[in-house]
Amino acid sequence: MHDFHRKKLAFIGGGNMGRAIIGGLIGSGFPATGIVVADPHAPGREALERDFAIRTTADNAAAVAGADVLVLAVKPQQLAEVTMALRPALAAARPLLLSVAAGIRLAELSSWAGADLAVIRAMPNRPALLGVGATGLFAGSTATTEQRTLAEQVLAVTGLTVWVRSEAELDWVTALSGSGPAYFFLLAELLARSAAAHGIEPETAARLAAHTLHGAGRMAVMPDADLARLRAEVTSKGGTTAAALASFEANGLAGLVEAAVVAAATRSRELGDVYGQSQGAAG
Ligand SMILES: NC(=O)c1ccc[n+]([C@@H]2O[C@H](COP(=O)([O-])OP(=O)(O)OC[C@H]3O[C@@H](n4cnc5c(N)ncnc54)[C@H](OP(=O)(O)O)[C@@H]3O)[C@@H](O)[C@H]2O)c1
Numbered sequence: 001m002h003d004f005h006r007k008k009l010a011f012i013g014g015g016n017m018g019r020a021i022i023g024g025l026i027g028s029g030f031p032a033t034g035i036v037v038a039d040p041h042a043p044g045r046e047a048l049e050r051d052f053a054i055r056t057t058a059d060n061a062a063a064v065a066g067a068d069v070l071v072l073a074v075k076p077q078q079l080a081e082v083t084m085a086l087r088p089a090l091a092a093a094r095p096l097l098l099s100v101a102a103g104i105r106l107a108e109l110s111s112w113a114g115a116d117l118a119v120i121r122a123m124p125n126r127p128a129l130l131g132v133g134a135t136g137l138f139a140g141s142t143a144t145t146e147q148r149t150l151a152e153q154v155l156a157v158t159g160l161t162v163w164v165r166s167e168a169e170l171d172w173v174t175a176l177s178g179s180g181p182a183y184f185f186l187l188a189e190l191l192a193r194s195a196a197a198h199g200i201e202p203e204t205a206a207r208l209a210a211h212t213l214h215g216a217g218r219m220a221v222m223p224d225a226d227l228a229r230l231r232a233e234v235t236s237k238g239g240t241t242a243a244a245l246a247s248f249e250a251n252g253l254a255g256l257v258e259a260a261v262v263a264a265a266t267r268s269r270e271l272g273d274v275y276g277q278s279q280g281a282a283g
Pocket of ligand 1: 060073123
C-alpha cells in the first residue's frame with residue numbers, strides 16, 4: 001500500500017468517472033500531491049481542486065509527464081483523438097494506460113497510443129460514484145504483475161474489482177454489472193407500479209421498493225453470501241414469496257433475463273466494432 005501511495009496518477013478527463021475514482025483515492029488516504037487531472041472544462045477543474053486539493057491542468061500532455069498510471073476517463077468517442085495527440089508525451093513517460101472507456105478495445109488503444117505501452121481496460125458501473133461499484137478488468141499481454149496490481153488498486157477505491165480472462169468477457173461484464181443497475185431499477189419500478197395500481201400511495205410504493213432493493217443488495221454482499229441460499233432463506237414454503245417466485249417462473253422470467261443479457265452484450269460488441277472501424281480510420 002505504501003508503494004501505491006508513492007505512485008503518480010494522471011487522469012485525462014475529470015468528469016463523473018474520473019471524479020469518482022479521484023474522490024475514492026483521496027478518501028482512502030492517497031496523497032493529493034500524487035494526482036493530476038487534465039480536463040478542458042474550467043469549472044470542473046476548479047471544483048476538483050477545491051474538493052480534493054489536487055493539481056489540474058487544461059494541457060493533457062503536461063499531465064502525462066512523470067505519470068506511472070494514466071487513467072483515460074473521457075467519453076469513448078473522444079478517446080482516439082485524445083490518445084493520438086498524446087503520443088510524444090506517452091513515448092517519453094511510458095505510463096500504464098488504464099482506460100475506463102466503455103467498448104474501446106485494447107488493440108485500438110494500443111495503436112492510438114503508439115508506443116507499445118502496457119494497457120489495461122476497466123469496465124466500471126455507475127454505483128462507483130458512491131464507492132459501491134463493480135468493475136471488470138482485463139489486462140493486455142504487455143502489462144506486468146505490478147501494473148495489474150496498480151490498476152486494481154486504482155479501481156478498488158470505487159468498489160469491487162474482478163479480473164476477467166479474455167477481452168470478450170468484458171462485453172458480458174458490461175451486460176451484467178455495467179448495465180445491471182438499470183435492470184434492478186426497472187424491477188423496483190415495476191414492483192412499485194404494481195403495488196400502486198392496487199392502492200398504495202405511489203410515493204410510498206416507490207420508497208418501499210427502493211429500500212427493499214437497498215436492503216436486499218446489502219444482504220447480497222455480506223461475507224459468504226450466496227444468492228440462491230439467501231433467496232431460499234427468505235422464501236417460506238407455501239408463503240407469499242413462494243407464490244410470487246412460482247409466478248415469475250411460470251411466466252418465463254429466466255428466459256426474459258437471458259435474452260436481455262444477450263441483447264446488452266451484443267450491443268456492447270457492436271459498439272466496440274463501431275469505435276474500432278470509425279476511429280481506427282482516423283489513426
Ligand atoms: N459514468 C459512468 O457510470 C461510467 C460507467 C462505465 C464506464 N464509464 C466510462 O467512463 C468514461 C467517462 O465517462 P463519464 O461519465 O465520466 O463522462 P463525463 O462526465 O462526460 O467526463 C468526461 C470528461 O472528459 C472531459 N474531456 C472532454 N474532452 C477532453 C479532452 N480532449 N481532454 C481531456 N478531457 C476531456 C469532459 O469535459 P467536458 O465536459 O468539457 O467535455 C469531461 O469532464 C467514458 O468513457 C465512459 O464509457 C462511465
